[in-house]
Amino acid sequence: xxxxxxxxxxxxxxxxxxxxxxxxxxxxxxxxxxxxxxxxxxxxxxxxxxxxxxxxxxxxxxxxxxxxxxxxxxxxxxxxxxxxxxxxxxxxxxxxxxxxxxxxxxxxxxxxxxxxxxxxxxxxxxxxxxxxxxxxxxx
Numbered sequence: 001x002x003x004x005x006x007x008x009x010x011x012x013x014x015x016x017x018x019x020x021x022x023x024x025x026x027x028x029x030x031x032x033x034x035x036x037x038x039x040x041x042x043x044x045x046x047x048x049x050x051x052x053x054x055x056x057x058x059x060x061x062x063x064x065x066x067x068x069x070x071x072x073x074x075x076x077x078x079x080x081x082x083x084x085x086x087x088x089x090x091x092x093x094x095x096x097x098x099x100x101x102x103x104x105x106x107x108x109x110x111x112x113x114x115x116x117x118x119x120x121x122x123x124x125x126x127x128x129x130x131x132x133x134x135x136x137x138x139x
Contacts, residue, residue: 032057041129049129055121057081062111065137070127072101079119084109103127106137 033056041049051070055063057079074083075098083099084090086106092113093099101107112119125133 032061032063042126045126047128048126051125051127051133053123053125053133055123057112057119057121059117060112060115062109063107065106065108066110067104067106067135067137068101068125068127068133069103069131069135070125070133071103072105073124074099074101075122075124077120077122079117080113081119081121082109082111082113083107108137 035054035056036051037054038052039049040051054077074081074093076093076095078095080092080094082090082092084107085101086108090109091099127133
């Protein structure tokens with residue numbers, strides 16, 4: 001496992017440096033850190049790309065309510081994340097747990113479940129190059 005970490009960390013830094021800049025979107029008073037790890041056109045699915053992002057939440061931090069135009073799969077790398085998609089109950093996922101969001105789902109809650117510890121989420125998306133990763137929902 002340590003060997004894997006040795007090789008993946010430099011690759012992640014290289015991917016961010018060469019393929020896409022890091023970005024953040026605004027939340028109520030603060031921003032979770034969102035880093036693009038990979039942004040790659042899919043040769044076997046014409047007109048679609050794969051996007052891998054890492055979302056870092058400070059203690060108590062949350063995202064704004066939003067929608068993703070693409071399909072999303074999320075995996076908790078560390079801490080605990082509470083997530084709720086419209087029409088479903090809020091669920092708190094722990095390190096190593098994951099979930100799926102269909103394209104167009106309204107993501108009402110995405111937040112760090114802890115007020116004292118940080119949390120980190122890995123998100124893999126499939127979308128068209130012209131589709132937006134995140135669209136804020138109107139109140």
